[in-house]
Amino acid sequence: SQPQAKSKKTDFTPLQKNRILSLLGPGEMISFAKEKRSFAELESTLTLQRKKDIREMYEDSRENLLGKLERTITEFLVDMGFLEVKSPILIPFEYMERMGVGEDKKLSEQIFRVGDNMCLRPMLAPGLYNHLRKFDNVLPDPVRIFEIGPCYRKESDGNSHLEEFTMLNFCQMGSNCTRDELEYLIKELLDFLGIEFEIVADSCMVYGDTIDVMHKKMELSSAVVGPVPMDMDWGVNKPWIGAGFGLERLLKAKHDFKNIKRAARSESYYNGISINL
Amino acid sequence: SQPQAKSKKTDFTPLQKNRILSLLGPGEMISFAKEKRSFAELESTLTLQRKKDIREMYEDSRENLLGKLERTITEFLVDMGFLEVKSPILIPFEYMERMGVGEDKKLSEQIFRVGDNMCLRPMLAPGLYNHLRKFDNVLPDPVRIFEIGPCYRKESDGNSHLEEFTMLNFCQMGSNCTRDELEYLIKELLDFLGIEFEIVADSCMVYGDTIDVMHKKMELSSAVVGPVPMDMDWGVNKPWIGAGFGLERLLKAKHDFKNIKRAARSESYYNGISINL
Ligand SMILES: Nc1ncnc2c1ncn2[C@@H]1O[C@H](COP(=O)(O)OP(=O)(O)OP(=O)(O)O)[C@@H](O)[C@H]1O
Ligand SMILES: Nc1ncnc2c1ncn2[C@@H]1O[C@H](COP(=O)(O)OP(=O)(O)OP(=O)(O)O)[C@@H](O)[C@H]1O
Ligand SMILES: [Mg+2]
Numbered sequence: 286s287q288p289q290a291k292s293k294k295t296d297f298t299p300l301q302k303n304r305i306l307s308l309l310g311p312g313e314m315i316s317f318a319k320e321k322r323s324f325a326e327l328e329s330t331l332t333l334q335r336k337k338d339i340r341e342m343y344e345d346s347r348e349n350l351l352g353k354l355e356r357t358i359t360e361f362l363v364d365m366g367f368l369e370v371k372s373p374i375l376i377p378f379e380y381m382e383r384m385g386v387g388e389d390k391k392l393s394e395q396i397f398r399v400g401d402n403m404c405l406r407p408m409l410a411p412g413l414y415n416h417l418r419k420f421d422n423v424l425p426d427p428v429r430i431f432e433i434g435p436c437y438r439k440e441s442d443g444n445s446h447l448e449e450f451t452m453l454n455f456c457q458m459g460s461n462c463t464r465d466e467l468e469y470l471i472k473e474l475l476d477f478l479g480i481e482f483e484i485v486a487d488s489c490m491v492y493g494d495t496i497d498v499m500h501k502k503m504e505l506s507s508a509v510v511g512p513v514p515m516d517m518d519w520g521v522n523k524p525w526i527g528a529g530f531g532l533e534r535l536l537k538a539k540h541d542f543k544n545i546k547r548a549a550r551s552e553s554y555y556n557g558i559s560i561n562l
Numbered sequence: 563s564q565p566q567a568k569s570k571k572t573d574f575t576p577l578q579k580n581r582i583l584s585l586l587g588p589g590e591m592i593s594f595a596k597e598k599r600s601f602a603e604l605e606s607t608l609t610l611q612r613k614k615d616i617r618e619m620y621e622d623s624r625e626n627l628l629g630k631l632e633r634t635i636t637e638f639l640v641d642m643g644f645l646e647v648k649s650p651i652l653i654p655f656e657y658m659e660r661m662g663v664g665e666d667k668k669l670s671e672q673i674f675r676v677g678d679n680m681c682l683r684p685m686l687a688p689g690l691y692n693h694l695r696k697f698d699n700v701l702p703d704p705v706r707i708f709e710i711g712p713c714y715r716k717e718s719d720g721n722s723h724l725e726e727f728t729m730l731n732f733c734q735m736g737s738n739c740t741r742d743e744l745e746y747l748i749k750e751l752l753d754f755l756g757i758e759f760e761i762v763a764d765s766c767m768v769y770g771d772t773i774d775v776m777h778k779k780m781e782l783s784s785a786v787v788g789p790v791p792m793d794m795d796w797g798v799n800k801p802w803i804g805a806g807f808g809l810e811r812l813l814k815a816k817h818d819f820k821n822i823k824r825a826a827r828s829e830s831y832y833n834g835i836s837i838n839l
């Protein structure tokens with residue numbers, strides 16, 4: 286039966302396999318070796334199913350998964366006493382130098398430069414540092430703020446990286462900035478979202494020691510218990526804690542997407558469903 | 563009294579005047595000629611008032627005006643049967659050529675290029691064109707979609723332009739794509755938001771004849787009754803209508819901000835209030 290199985294497999298070219306995989310529903314699987322239908326038959330069946338999915342979804346809610354997750358998290362954090370911040374996405378490149386990105390060769394090569402002096406933010410930390418400094422002695426202690434929005438890094442290899450993704454970063458400055466409090470906040474958020482996780486220790490060039498939050502083998506978040514030496518360059522001189530999450534990774538974990546592209550800002554998928562129909 | 567008034571005015575340098583103006587509350591005015599307090603006294607009074615404003619706002623809601631307006635409009639349009647789209651912000655520069663931006667010298671000079679082949683979107687039309695084409699014969703007729711998100715143009719002069727702003731674009735394709743329907747949708751939205759407006763005719767290089775929506779002397783929106791010749795290059799061949807609004811301009815109109823910077827993604831203002839305190 287080996288030769289027979291082989292001849293079955295050659296019915297699908299690599300291009301055809303990719304097309305079929307892209308047309309599967311978010312949780313669906315296929316065994317090409319066992320598949321009896323021709324490419325044309327399979328493609329047209331799946332295309333019809335996906336059209337039906339999109340129509341049902343349209344009747345059902347019409348909300349975009351990424352937009353909706355941003356709203357869900359925003360409501361949750363605002364209720365927890367965090368202030369919603371929206372800072373610039375196009376930022377001075379000088380901020381990156383002040384973040385010590387120059388010393389992290391990998392991250393410094395990932396920055397999208399814009400003109401001579403600007404870049405697309407790869408993280409939310411600079412904007413949050415500036416807000417923490419300005420809100421100190423203005424907001425009640427501890428100061429609690431967060432931002433959700435687009436970030437950019439030149440790294441799109443594998444199933445968990447996008448060049449354009451959406452970061453959530455919450456932080457607290459002043460009283461009670463302990464590792465326990467940080468882990469409590471992470472647990473509250475991920476329990477609320479219904480996403481399983483595990484906390485492990487890690488270290489990174491920019492912040493020194495960090496806590497990583499994993500879902501199976503995928504990093505959901507890196508979190509930091511400050512203070513860190515860099516705080517001085519941002520005019521921040523109180524203890525702080527903070528965590529950064531990728532929203533597309535949260536969606537990938539939640540909906541069991543094989544590839545993070547299904548969760549991205551995209552012209553190929555809508556809410557995890559192919560729209561190349 | 564002319565010399566006396568003059569000597570009063572010279573109490574404030576241009577830099578000091580700007581500082582004081584930035585510290586005024588969103589609707590507040592000041593007459594420097596009549597002002598009796600010294601710069602230091604005035605600055606410290608206003609600073610205290612703004613700290614109080616921020617604390618009250620924090621106790622009250624903790625939502626960011628720009629984020630909240632995006633959510634309010636999203637809920638409104640989803641209820642009206644529009645599908646929420648989130649497409650890439652970093653797009654192929656080729657899209658701009660296909661939008662005919664090359665023929666509009668002013669707009670083509672406003673594009674932020676990123677690397678050799680990409681740029682920051684100056685408008686939402688390319689992503690919406692691609693979605694309209696892909697949703698044709700998938701979503702029920704008429705197809706109704708919208709997007710809200712960051713757009714970029716090199717033009718920050720005056721009180722109504724930002725380099726980084728937030729666009730809303732809704733559109734409908736198929737049946738009932740008339741000028742009346744377009745004006746009805748615009749009126750429903752702006753009445754819902756409580757913003758006064760006037761509809762006037764205009765024309766633009768990219769789309770030909772457009773309808774402009776004005777608030778006093780500020781353009782809130784340009785709207786188009788398709789089809790237009792360019793549709794062919796995007797594979798769209800049904801009638802359509804659409805309108806693009808700047809969210810920061812809607813906030814400026816609604817809250818009577820003197821300068822649009824108060825409504826922008828910013829590290830200087832939070833919800834229209836200075837945070838350089
Ligand atoms: N390129 C990316 N695409 C999607 N999400 C990302 C990307 N880079 C980072 N994130 C998300 O942002 C979070 C915080 O950013 P951080 O700088 O810790 O990422 P990272 O440690 O470089 O992640 P990785 O090691 O997976 O590249 C990550 O845990 C992840 O959820
Ligand atoms: N630089 C900008 N800053 C803030 N909002 C903008 C900017 N450019 C455009 N908008 C908003 O987007 C809407 C649709 O974009 P459109 O291309 O019609 O702008 P425009 O005609 O170039 O506006 P203007 O003539 O004021 O420059 C505008 O009506 C406005 O509300
Ligand atoms: Mg990385």
Ligand SMILES: [Mg+2]
Binds near residue numbers: 504
């Ligand atoms: Mg990390």
Ligand SMILES: [Mg+2]
Binds near residue numbers: 717
């Ligand atoms: Mg313009």
Ligand SMILES: [Mg+2]
Binds near residue numbers: 774781783784
């Ligand atoms: Mg216009």
